[in-house]
Amino acid sequence: MSVESRVVPALGELCRRGIVQAPMAGGVSRPELAGAVSDAGGLGFLAAGYKTADGMYEEIKQLRALTSKPFGVNLFLPQPAADPAALDLYRQQLASESAWYETPIDERQDAHGTDDGYEAKLALLVDDPVPVVSFTFGCPSRDELDALAHVRTYTVVTVTTPEEAQAAEWAGADAVCVQGIEAGGHQGTHKDDPQTDGSGGIGLLALVTQVRETVQLPVIAAGGLMRGAQIAAVRAAGADAAQLGTAFLACPESGAHAMHKQALKNPLFVRTELTRAFSGRPARGLVNRFMREHGPYAPSAYPEVHYMTAGLRRAAARVGDAQGMALWAGQGHRLARDLPAGRLVQVLGAEADSAWTEMALRRSTS
Template sequence: MKWSQTRVTETLGIEYPIIQAGMAGGATTPELVAAVSNAGGLGTLGAGYMTPDQIRVAIREIRTLTSRPFAVNLLLTDPVTVDQQQIARIQEKLNPIRRELGLPEWTAQTAPTQFAESFDAQVAVLLEELVPVLSFTFGMLSDEWVAACKERRIHLMGTATNVREALLLEQSGIDSIVGQGSEAGGHRGTFTGEWRDSLIGTMALIPQLVDAVQIPVIAAGGIMDGRGVAAARMLGAAAVQLGTAFLTCNESGAHPQYQQALLDSTEQQTTLIRAFSGKPARGLTNRFHEHLDPDAELLPPYPIQNALTRDIRQAAARQNRTEFLSMWAGQGTRLSRQGSAGELIQQIVEQVEHLYL
């Protein structure tokens, strides 16, 4: 069988088993999503932090740019208890940064009361727009959402960081599983137990997931080029998901200085950071991380901390202050390259085909 013919390419109707990860925060522009899909992969809109209206607009824009399948990624949110003292304590740590950025200081009273978009309202848009694929992270879809998506033939793709999560996701009735190795950039998808106990490297994780479940496994974490794609296929993955590799593409919405930081970074410069969102995410270390790291155990949980730091991240982006920007990155950063997303996919395909000779 050809390396590019897998259960995932067949089910999704795509040419190559290469998925661009749905990174929340603005990197996955409609142009990037469409460019990946037009090149034969599966582009993904990282819609986790978008309002339902923004998601609808983006989906429609993607559809003006491609007629091929694409995915939308959403982030599940657990119900959280709001602890005003905890929030006040962290605002004390955040306000000096706000002063430095010329932002108004916040108090517990001026802090947001809504911390994340309504997941139900976000999914409702995907159902109405009949997106081909819904990928999701941080947990499992309710039975009702699974049934509603199946009725509309929307392919469901969950995220697992260990075998137990993969089994739970399979039992929930979804179609495929992204196995997220410890190398992966961005948020850890762990939704059972301690995140520290689910930092399994891709090389070890994928075969163990493949042995455990019947539905296709998609490998994520540390894959940056054709070598990684070919390796993941050998491990039994039916497809791969790349995030960091697409951040430095021409169509990426990642901040130019963030892109430059990726191109300049080494494999040793990422770490797991909770300071930006309350959940651990792999990214390039910077001053914001160092400033809050000593208090990591005191941070409000996701999505509260994420909402508290939004004004800072947005101002940092406007002011080109990478020291306060979240710069998610996987461990393969030395392999970051510039170019179009279509060129990246074409290079990967050529490299894999050469390796398979």
């Protein structure tokens, strides 16, 4: 199937307000959150990461019962297997955490696999299509993207460089989600370089401009966006829509732990950094004890490290210890607002419109 023959809706048809709720794995992007965003004119997203194919489908059914508006589902691409020796060493280094929380570390290196049930999830989404499917941690094949286009599903590939955007265009994606270094949670790089810590990424405005001049695809900008004026700024830079994650984290419909929501504005958690400590892949979160102690030597081993630390993170949450939790957050986390998701979409849209009007007035009076 050629790119020209792909018959899918336009991005504007799927996301009237140009506001996308980022898919946040680990239970944050619940159907209630995605449904509220979509009903308000944004594009709500479910995160299929860490779920089984059946678990993903159950959430899709729940979301369909909540809204008739377009929504999306995000998939993680399969990852290469990690070095067993590196995993064994990290497990030994986490022994003190296991003793402190009285929780065993997951010893089953291969029990969860590294493909996240990708093929089963993709087959289900082709068999029972949803409006939008996005991909993180890599780029699907042309055959996979064409299969989704055949059922009129709009496809988005997360990219962090112009080169990754070009690969997505060549593969036949309908759009790219351009993720700046400011973004909370995992960096969606197509390959994790174990020789780096991920901190050499590109800022969002610079990246949007570079990608816009590299590919002809619609651009969804993501990374640190918390206010409507920022949405207007990335639109002015060439983005067709804006994706926000941390901004929706504090909403009552979000499935984030209460301590995670509270930490966004807690003066004890001022900075964010990228770390592999919790998952084995660079991800931005609020700096806490676990990150400081284990980040410097955490291996590039995703998703094995994610499952290795899962029990420790759950134990920390049970005892109310935010210092042992993965507090994913973007650089704009202090600007989070505890608003219902639908109301937040409306506020962000009004702020963006106001910013556009103000810019127009400035141009007319200059």
